[in-house]
Amino acid sequence: MKRGMLAMALALCVTGLHAEPQVQRLSFAIMRNGQQIGQHDMEIAREGASATVDFRTQIELKVMFIRAYSFGYAGREVWNGDSFVSFESQTNDNGKPHTVTASAAADKTNITADGKTIDAPANVIPASFWSLAFLTRTGFFHTETGLLLKIAVADLGNEQIATRMGPKLARHFKLTGGLERDLWFDQNGTPLRYQLKGSDNSLITSEALQ
Secondary structure, three states, X not given: OHHHHHHHHHHHHHHHHOOOOXXXXXXXXXXXXXXEEEEEEEEEEEEOOEEEEEEEEEEEEEEOOEEEEEEXXXXXXXXXXXXXXXXXXXXXEOOEEEEEEEEEOOOOEEEEEOOEEEEEOOOOEEOOOOOHHHXXXXXXXXXXXXXXXXXXXXXXXXXXXXXXXXXXXXXXXXXEEOOOEEEEEOOOOOEEEEEEEOOOOOEEEEEEOO
């Protein structure tokens, strides 16, 4: 009886010592030519070496009070240390749905996009740019369509930028090739700003809210 009670007590202690995941939440205002049209949210849950990242994006563009464009996105990435594990996303691009799933295998990455299977190289990762992992990779896949991308990354160095939290020292990266983007990260590797040109040549900027 005493041994049983001791074993139960030890089990309860171990359970109590189990660390809760560390959760980081990031939100970005999506601006088009200076006007907010949506919001992008990330939730990064880290537990030991693993990280699970959830994404939510909602955009609504109105012209003369009439909705001209809408976009909704929900995605999830799983990483183990520096290794990509899996990805899934659902997108509604102005009424056109897309579903993408991906998982890492020993010698390839299995991607299924809108029901079609793509055998991709083992080193590709989602083009989500939530961390600096993209600096060590050259192969990516589009998070909304699953299409394979080759992206060149230029490190433009540190610069002082204005943010909603005040001036910040940020490292500036420019992406060319499969995606045209400018990215700014703080000194801890946390994204502060994303910027791109829209299909109508408008300037789209995602600005960190906190």
